[in-house]
Amino acid sequence: SQQGEEDPQALSIQEGENATMNCSYKTSINNLQWYRQNSGRGLVHLILIRSNEREKHSGRLRVTLDTSKKSSSLLITASRAADTASYFCARGDQAGTALIFGKGTTLSVSS
Amino acid sequence: GAVVSQHPSRVICKSGTSVKIECRSLDFQATTMFWYRQFPKKSLMLMATSNEGSKATYEQGVEKDKFLINHASLTLSTLTVTSAHPEDSSFYICSARGRTEREKLFFGSGTQLSVL
Numbered sequence: 001s002q003q004g005e006e007d008p009q010a011l012s013i014q015e016g017e018n019a020t021m022n023c024s025y026k027t028s029i030n031n032l033q034w035y036r037q038n039s040g041r042g043l044v045h046l047i048l049i050r051s052n053e054r055e056k057h058s059g060r061l062r063v064t065l066d067t068s069k070k071s072s073s074l075l076i077t078a079s080r081a082a083d084t085a086s087y088f089c090a091r092g093d094q095a096g097t098a099l100i101f102g103k104g105t106t107l108s109v110s111s
Numbered sequence: 112g113a114v115v116s117q118h119p120s121r122v123i124c125k126s127g128t129s130v131k132i133e134c135r136s137l138d139f140q141a142t143t144m145f146w147y148r149q150f151p152k153k154s155l156m157l158m159a160t161s162n163e164g165s166k167a168t169y170e171q172g173v174e175k176d177k178f179l180i181n182h183a184s185l186t187l188s189t190l191t192v193t194s195a196h197p198e199d200s201s202f203y204i205c206s207a208r209g210r211t212e213r214e215k216l217f218f219g220s221g222t223q224l225s226v227l
Contacts, residue, residue, distance in 0.1 A: 035218075040202070040223065041221060042117070042220040043204070043206075043218040044218070045215050045217070088154065092214050099145075
């Protein structure tokens with residue numbers, strides 16, 4: 001399969017807690033991207049980390065990349081109910097080619 | 112910036128009819144557009160890649176005659192589901208890549224197709 005794997009498939013937490021989602025992939029990458037999808041909607045780009053980077057931050061988001069283990073993680077700190085959504089990682093090979101998406105993690109944040 | 116408009120957002124049709132879905136990049140030129148299909152609680156499956164002015168490249172297992180893709184301009188791509196059947200019911204999402212920030216994709220809001 002082209003797709004990577006994400007875990008957990010579903011995650012339920014309380015507001016204020018941190019949420020960690022993991023993504024593994026099988027082939028080499030140029031970059032790894034994380035997207036968010038609200039139910040029944042399109043995807044919104046969250047953050048991109050390149051293969052030569054190990055960690056990246058954007059607001060309450062922190063992404064790590066371990067190319068030796070072919071894995072990435074997305075950490076959302078101090079979660080809010082509005083963070084409830086599905087989160088997908090996507091493997092980018094090179095500019096111009098399609099992104100290959102993982103299966104996603106469904107995050108539910110209750111207030 | 113980087114807004115992609117997709118419509119209709121929802122369509123219900125009878126089996127055997129054709130449905131056209133439009134995807135427009137509103138404030139940038141989309142050199143490449145991608146069409147994905149998504150089943151409930153599943154990931155996005157790439158259907159095809161289209162470059163402006165050239166024929167779409169379809170992924171293995173996607174019927175070219177079933178899913179017609181036209182990328183007539185740098186701001187518009189259409190997906191036509193021909194002779195739709197209930198098994199074509201799904202969520203279809205387009206995405207576009209511009210001339211800048213070429214690694215990112217910008218997504219439309221998706222079209223939920225229900226074939227009766």
